[in-house]
Amino acid sequence: MTDAWSPMTNYDTRSYWEGCREKKLIIARCGDCRYWIHPPRGVCPKCWSDNIGYEECDGVAKVYSYVVLPAARQDNSGSDRITVWAELNDQERLIVVADMVGSAPNEVAMEAPLELAWSEYRGHPVPVFKLRAAG
Template identity: 25%
Template sequence: MSDTSIGAPARILPVVDRDSEAYWTWGRDGKLAIHRCQDCAYYIHPPVPFCPKCESRAVVPEAVSGRGRVVTFTINHKQWVPRLPERYVLALVAIEEQDDVRLPCNIIGCDAADVSFDMPVEVFFEQQEDVWIPLFRPVVQS
């Protein structure tokens, strides 16, 4: 679930702070971290130190399955920076555990034309310096 390939596209890296640290670093261990309220069990993303549902401050990161589905997507056709492909998919993926948690991401591991709404996907991490960027790829059907 991790890729440290040298040929990875150039990316503008996120600012990692106390709230977002788990989201950007747990990929080192192949885990997708999403904050969860310990009082009402609501998942919260982007990560913040309180629950927007019950207003509890008992919020901690937890590993989720890393599976989800493509809610919406667009195909980019312009190379904005060097090493960035000319054609790539930007998507919102709903995590399996809670449908209203939507992660903006890239879909990799398939041709852009093969991406579809509700496509089942799984997380895959790309390491850039000390950040593990969650990307998603199609789930291989067995």
């Protein structure tokens, strides 16, 4: 058994994962009504168009929700794991779920400003978020 991991891709998710390889946050977007779509799918949930393209987002976001997995519940991590539902500033309810890095659980708050960062998971770049400095 190998420890290798590779993201599961299909026609709709391929652009997202290819963007991750280049450390770019690529999100599906309807070419007709300009609605952002994540997770990516082949039909716009707003106007039902299948004219879906992919565009880069800058990753500026805020905490929509979060959960903390205490270190004691994890295998050999030594620190708490924070997962955020990051609401991108590009559109209301455009949510990316990812780990949060560089902060302790007591530093996280609802609607706290976030910025995109990158981490490696088994040799693959994956998006993570960190608190954005005020100003």
